[in-house]
Amino acid sequence: MVGGGVAGLVAAHDLAARGLRVTLVEAEDHLGGAVGAHQVAGLVMDSGAESFATRSRAVPDLLEELGLGDRVVQPRRGGSWLFLPEGAVPAPDSGILGIPADPTAPRLRAAIGRAGVVRAGLDRRLPAFVGMTERSLGGLVRVRMGERVLERLVAPFTTGVHSAHPDDLDVDAVAPGLRRALREHGSLGAAAGALRRAAPAGANVAGLRGGMNALSEGLVRELERAGVKLVTDYDVIALDRDPRREGWMVIQRQPRRGEKTAVARGELLVVATDGATAVRLLAGHRHELQRFTPEPGPQVALATLVVDEPRLDGAPRGTGLLVSEDARAVRAKALTHATAKWDWLREAAGPGRHVLRLSYGRAQPDASAVPPEVALPDEQLIRLALSDASTLIGVPLRPAQLAGADIVRWRSALPRAGVGHARRVAEFRRALAQLPDAVAVGGWLAGTGLASVVADTRSQVRALLAEAGVPEAAAPPGSGPARTDIDPTRRKD
Ligand SMILES: Cc1cc2nc3c(=O)[nH]c(=O)nc-3n(C[C@H](O)[C@H](O)[C@H](O)COP(=O)(O)OP(=O)(O)OC[C@H]3O[C@@H](n4cnc5c(N)ncnc54)[C@H](O)[C@@H]3O)c2cc1C
CATH class of the missing domain: 3.90.660.20 (Protoporphyrinogen oxidase, mitochondrial; domain 2)
Structure with a gap:
C-alpha cells in the first residue's frame, strides 16, 4: 500500500479485515493526509477536513465500525452568509451547492436582486429536459436559473469548497444524483431540495466531537491493533515487479534520515497517493496510463x-x-x-x-x-x-x-473534478485493470470529499479482493496468507 491519507488508511483497514498482512508506506511523518490535527492557542482542532457530507451512509458506517459513532455531531444551525461586492447577506440555505430549492425565498432577494429572482423562477416553468445535456455544474445552473444564481450563489460555494468555478466542475462528480433528481422532480430547485431533504435531519454535513482528525486516529488505532505495518517518512519513488515471485516491490526513499531506499514486497498493490504521483508510479508498468496525469489541483x-x-x-x-x-x-x-x-x-x-x-x-x-x-x-x-x-x-x-x-x-490535496471526470476515471480504471493485482484510490479519482473517497475506496478494495480470489468471510486480522511483507534490508541509493 502506498499513501496513508484516509483512502490509504481505509483500504488498509478493509484488507486487514479480510485477513491479509498489510504494509502501508507514507511519505510524511504522520498519517491521515488531509484529515489531520493542529494545535493553536492550546486548542486541538482540524488542520484540513472538518466535516463529512451526510448524503450517504459511507462515512457514518465507517465511524460505527471504528467505535466512533457516538462522537458524531451536527453543526449549529446558525445559517451561513455570502460576502458579495455590496457586503454580507444571509445565504439562502434550502438547497445544495448554493443552488436554492425555493427561488421565491425572501433571503434570495437580498442575494440576487429582483431580476435574479424572476430569472431563477423560470426554472420551475422550463421543461425538465432543458439543461440535461450540460456536463458542467455551471452550464446546468446557468441555463436553468440564470447568471445571478450561478455567480452569486453557486460560484462562491464551489470556489470555497472545490477551489474551482462551477463551469470547471463536472456536475455528476460534484453533485451526484442531481441530474437524475432533475428528471424526476422537473426543476433544478426541486431537485436540489430533494437531495437536501435526503440528508438526515436536513443537515448537509456532520462532524466529530474533537474534530475529523479523530477519524484518522481511529483508523490508525484499528490498523495497529490488526497488525498492519505502518511505515511513515518514506517517499515511494518507484514500483517494481518482484523478480523472485509474483507481486510488487515498493522502492522507497527515506527523506529525513539520508538517502536510503528500502523495499516492501507484496502480491497486491494499492496506490492511494495524489493523482500525479499515482500515475507516475504506475505508468512504468502500463505506459498508456501516462495520459491520465491530472492537472495540478x-x-x-x-x-x-x-x-x-x-x-x-x-x-x-x-x-x-x-x-x-x-x-x-x-x-x-x-x-x-x-x-x-x-x-x-x-x-x-x-x-x-x-x-x-x-x-x-x-x-x-x-x-x-x-x-x-x-x-x-x-x-x-x-x-x-x-x-x-x-x-x-x-x-x-x-x-x-x-x-x-x-x-x-x-498542495495537490484538492484535485479538481473537471468536466468529463467520470468518463476519464472509468477509462483510467479500464487501463489499470490490465494490472489485475493493483488498484488506485483517493480523492483524485473518487472526487473531493470524505463521503466520496470512503465509498469509492471500499468498493475498489472489494473488487481487488474478488479479482484475487480472497474469500468473502472475514478472518481475524493477521491470520490470513502472508500477502505482503517488508524486506528489512535497506540499501543505499
Ligand atoms: C484544506 C482541506 C479541507 C477539506 N475539508 C473537507 C471537509 O470539510 N469535508 C470533506 O468531506 N472533505 C474535505 N476535504 C477533502 C478531503 O479531505 C479529501 O478528499 C480526502 O481527505 C482525500 O483523501 P486521500 O487519501 O485521497 O488524499 P490525501 O489525504 O491527500 O492522502 C494522500 C497521501 O499520500 C501520500 N503520498 C503522496 N505521495 C507519496 C509517495 N510518493 N509515497 C508515499 N506516500 C505518498 C501523501 O503524503 C498523503 O498522506 C478537504 C481537503 C482539504 C485539503
Missing part, C-alpha cells in the same frame, strides 16, 4: 486565528461566509466561524474566545501557478487574515486580540 492555504472578542459570542455571521470572486474588499475565499459552528470547540475555547478559519487560493488561469496569497510568508498571511476577518465578520479585530494563529498549506 489548486494550492490552498488555511489561516486559523484564535481571537479574544466577546462580540463574536453572538455569531454575527452564523457559521461563516463564502466570498464572491467579485468582492474586492477581501482576498479570502471563505471564512468558517468554527466556534460558532461546532459546540465542542466553543466549549473547549470558553466564552469570548473564538476560532476563525479563513481559506485562501482561488484557481489561477495557469493551473500550476501559486495563488499570490498562498505565496505570502506566514506572518503576512496572518495579518491579511485578521484584516479580512474584520471585514467579513463586521467586527474590528486587532493584533493584540490574537491568542494564536497558524497557517497550513495544502
Whole structure:
C-alpha cells in the first residue's frame, strides 16, 4: 500500500479485515493526509477536513465500525452568509451547492436582486429536459436559473469548497444524483431540495466531537491493533515487479534520515497517493496510463486565528461566509466561524474566545501557478487574515486580540473534478485493470470529499479482493496468507 491519507488508511483497514498482512508506506511523518490535527492557542482542532457530507451512509458506517459513532455531531444551525461586492447577506440555505430549492425565498432577494429572482423562477416553468445535456455544474445552473444564481450563489460555494468555478466542475462528480433528481422532480430547485431533504435531519454535513482528525486516529488505532505495518517518512519513488515471485516491490526513499531506499514486497498493490504521483508510479508498468496525469489541483492555504472578542459570542455571521470572486474588499475565499459552528470547540475555547478559519487560493488561469496569497510568508498571511476577518465578520479585530494563529498549506490535496471526470476515471480504471493485482484510490479519482473517497475506496478494495480470489468471510486480522511483507534490508541509493 502506498499513501496513508484516509483512502490509504481505509483500504488498509478493509484488507486487514479480510485477513491479509498489510504494509502501508507514507511519505510524511504522520498519517491521515488531509484529515489531520493542529494545535493553536492550546486548542486541538482540524488542520484540513472538518466535516463529512451526510448524503450517504459511507462515512457514518465507517465511524460505527471504528467505535466512533457516538462522537458524531451536527453543526449549529446558525445559517451561513455570502460576502458579495455590496457586503454580507444571509445565504439562502434550502438547497445544495448554493443552488436554492425555493427561488421565491425572501433571503434570495437580498442575494440576487429582483431580476435574479424572476430569472431563477423560470426554472420551475422550463421543461425538465432543458439543461440535461450540460456536463458542467455551471452550464446546468446557468441555463436553468440564470447568471445571478450561478455567480452569486453557486460560484462562491464551489470556489470555497472545490477551489474551482462551477463551469470547471463536472456536475455528476460534484453533485451526484442531481441530474437524475432533475428528471424526476422537473426543476433544478426541486431537485436540489430533494437531495437536501435526503440528508438526515436536513443537515448537509456532520462532524466529530474533537474534530475529523479523530477519524484518522481511529483508523490508525484499528490498523495497529490488526497488525498492519505502518511505515511513515518514506517517499515511494518507484514500483517494481518482484523478480523472485509474483507481486510488487515498493522502492522507497527515506527523506529525513539520508538517502536510503528500502523495499516492501507484496502480491497486491494499492496506490492511494495524489493523482500525479499515482500515475507516475504506475505508468512504468502500463505506459498508456501516462495520459491520465491530472492537472495540478489548486494550492490552498488555511489561516486559523484564535481571537479574544466577546462580540463574536453572538455569531454575527452564523457559521461563516463564502466570498464572491467579485468582492474586492477581501482576498479570502471563505471564512468558517468554527466556534460558532461546532459546540465542542466553543466549549473547549470558553466564552469570548473564538476560532476563525479563513481559506485562501482561488484557481489561477495557469493551473500550476501559486495563488499570490498562498505565496505570502506566514506572518503576512496572518495579518491579511485578521484584516479580512474584520471585514467579513463586521467586527474590528486587532493584533493584540490574537491568542494564536497558524497557517497550513495544502498542495495537490484538492484535485479538481473537471468536466468529463467520470468518463476519464472509468477509462483510467479500464487501463489499470490490465494490472489485475493493483488498484488506485483517493480523492483524485473518487472526487473531493470524505463521503466520496470512503465509498469509492471500499468498493475498489472489494473488487481487488474478488479479482484475487480472497474469500468473502472475514478472518481475524493477521491470520490470513502472508500477502505482503517488508524486506528489512535497506540499501543505499
Ligand atoms: C484544506 C482541506 C479541507 C477539506 N475539508 C473537507 C471537509 O470539510 N469535508 C470533506 O468531506 N472533505 C474535505 N476535504 C477533502 C478531503 O479531505 C479529501 O478528499 C480526502 O481527505 C482525500 O483523501 P486521500 O487519501 O485521497 O488524499 P490525501 O489525504 O491527500 O492522502 C494522500 C497521501 O499520500 C501520500 N503520498 C503522496 N505521495 C507519496 C509517495 N510518493 N509515497 C508515499 N506516500 C505518498 C501523501 O503524503 C498523503 O498522506 C478537504 C481537503 C482539504 C485539503
